[in-house]
Amino acid sequence: MESPRAVVTGSSSGIGAAISAALTRRGFGVERISRTSGVDVTDVKEVKGRYERMGDPTPEILVAAAGIQMPCSFPNVPYDEFRRVMDVNVAGTFIVAQEHARRLIAANRPGKIMLFGSPSGRRPSLENLSYGVSKAAVLAMGLGLARGLESHGIKVYIMCPSHVDTPMLRGRGFDLNIVPLMKDSEFAEEAVQLLILDNTLDGQPLYFSRMVTAKQQ
Numbered sequence: 001m002e003s004p005r006a007v008v009t010g011s012s013s014g015i016g017a018a019i020s021a022a023l024t025r026r027g028f029g030v031e032r033i034s035r036t037s038g039v040d041v042t043d044v045k046e047v048k049g050r051y052e053r054m055g056d057p058t059p060e061i062l063v064a065a066a067g068i069q070m071p072c073s074f075p076n077v078p079y080d081e082f083r084r085v086m087d088v089n090v091a092g093t094f095i096v097a098q099e100h101a102r103r104l105i106a107a108n109r110p111g112k113i114m115l116f117g118s119p120s121g122r123r124p125s126l127e128n129l130s131y132g133v134s135k136a137a138v139l140a141m142g143l144g145l146a147r148g149l150e151s152h153g154i155k156v157y158i159m160c161p162s163h164v165d166t167p168m169l170r171g172r173g174f175d176l177n178i179v180p181l182m183k184d185s186e187f188a189e190e191a192v193q194l195l196i197l198d199n200t201l202d203g204q205p206l207y208f209s210r211m212v213t214a215k216q217q
């Protein structure tokens with residue numbers, strides 16, 4: 001029998017690293033993607049090359065967790081920073097999801113794709129507008145993919161965690177006495193349960209709070 005496999009982007013840190021570890025503990029072979037492992041998700045050639053090196057069959061699961069933020073008050077945001085956040089969070093997610101789905105569809109194989117939005121995709125702040133706008137785009141991408149890929153047997157999950165303790169979040173300088181953080185390993189367990197159990201979720205965004213309860217909204 002084929003052993004289960006997954007592709008995880010953003011695997012070098014935070015949520016991607018914790019999900020990679022949780023999948024590995026459950027016997028998955030994990031194909032890790034990050035700049036640290038030599039692939040920038042905004043580079044179509046690098047992403048395609050990485051999938052070619054993985055060989056067939058394409059892993060059934062994709063966790064597209066690569067992302068960045070560059071907080072800066074709106075009037076002062078350099079255009080290059082806005083573009084970079086959109087490139088990594090939106091284009092990078094698109095490039096990997098497209099390569100993965102195209103290969104699954106060509107091989108007539110079912111699969112599961114997990115994308116990362118954020119509550120700030122629905123409530124962007126002026127201090128981190130580029131990030132909020134990029135995550136709104138990922139929400140829209142996820143909804144479109146969920147509807148469109150269902151007929152190919154590919155399920156799409158849109159994760160919108162709040163305050164998971166990672167280097168990205170620590171970089172925002174939250175007062176940890178006021179904002180309780182969820183451990184990345186705790187969140188990863190929730191995410192992996194969704195990926196490995198059969199469920200009837202229909203592609204709506206899933207919001208996770210400190211209480212580790214998934215809510216579909």
Ligand SMILES: NC(=O)c1ccc[n+]([C@@H]2O[C@H](COP(=O)([O-])OP(=O)(O)OC[C@H]3O[C@@H](n4cnc5c(N)ncnc54)[C@H](OP(=O)(O)O)[C@@H]3O)[C@@H](O)[C@H]2O)c1
Binds near residue numbers: 116162165
């Ligand atoms: N932490 C939270 O509370 C929270 C809340 C809502 C949503 N999210 C989302 O969850 C995802 C993971 O966030 P995190 O908190 O775990 O952040 P993190 O600790 O900063 O990790 C980000 C990951 O993305 C990778 N990455 C960044 N740019 C890349 C690029 N161009 N190509 C390939 N990989 C790239 C980084 O690896 P390299 O530097 O090695 O490339 C790293 O592995 C993000 O999409 C984030 O927006 C997080």
